[in-house]
Amino acid sequence: MFYSHTFLARKGPLSTVWIAAHLQHRLKKSHYTCTDISSTVDRIMFPEAPIALRMSGHLLLGVVRIYSKKVDYLHQDCNVLLVGLRKAFASIAVNLPEGSSKAPPEYITLPETFELDALDLDFNLYHEGAPDNHLRSQEDITLTDQVPVERDLYIAISFDEDIVMDLSHPDVPNSRVDVSEH
Structure with a gap:
């Protein structure tokens, strides 16, 4: 049998595949997920050194077993996700009118051209007599002017005497900026 021992060495490029073919119970999930199927098949089909057919x-x-195990892991992950979604939406109560099992298509589909001005939002989504809490008055949704007009627009800033005394102390450098220069 002719092959290069470097292929099957413990850290070789095909060692995981060889172990999967002969000692499948020794591999962990990380070995399966780290194996790139396409590059591994390319190394087998076009080897650097000749490999015997056997x-x-x-x-x-080994590649087939690794691929099968990857599919099993994907299937398990999808099942876990599906069970989680079913649990999340199992307790939600749906308020559909009596006698209907699904929502009308115009409630859940967008029009051909999506323009906000042309969008018809006058669907009768609420029961008759139920208050519509989604409409507010103009005063509630409009911001008022935040600047008081009656008062002086300039704000007076005063310093405590302690700070002024510290600034006049000879050890503290004078850090005044002359406004007239700028």
Whole structure:
């Protein structure tokens, strides 16, 4: 049998595939998820050194087992997600009118041209007599002027005497900026 020992070495490029073919119980999930199927098959089909047909068959068996295990992991993850979604939406009460099992298409689909001005939002979504809490008066949704007109627009800033005394102390450098220069 002719093959390069570097392929099957413990840290070799095809070692995980060889172990999957012969000692599948030794591999962990991380070994399966780290293996790139396409590059591994390329290394088997176009090797750097000649590989015997029997050896390439064993390696392809390992690739098939790794791929099968990856599919099993994906299936398990999808099932966990599906169960989680079912649990999340199982307790939500749907308020559909009696006799209907699904919402009308115009409630859940967008029009051909989506223009906010042309969008008809006058659907009768509420029961007759129920208050519409989604409409507010103009005063509630409009911001009023925040600047008081009656008062002086300039604000007077005063310093405490302690700060003024510290600034006049000879050890503290004078950090005044002359406004007239700017």
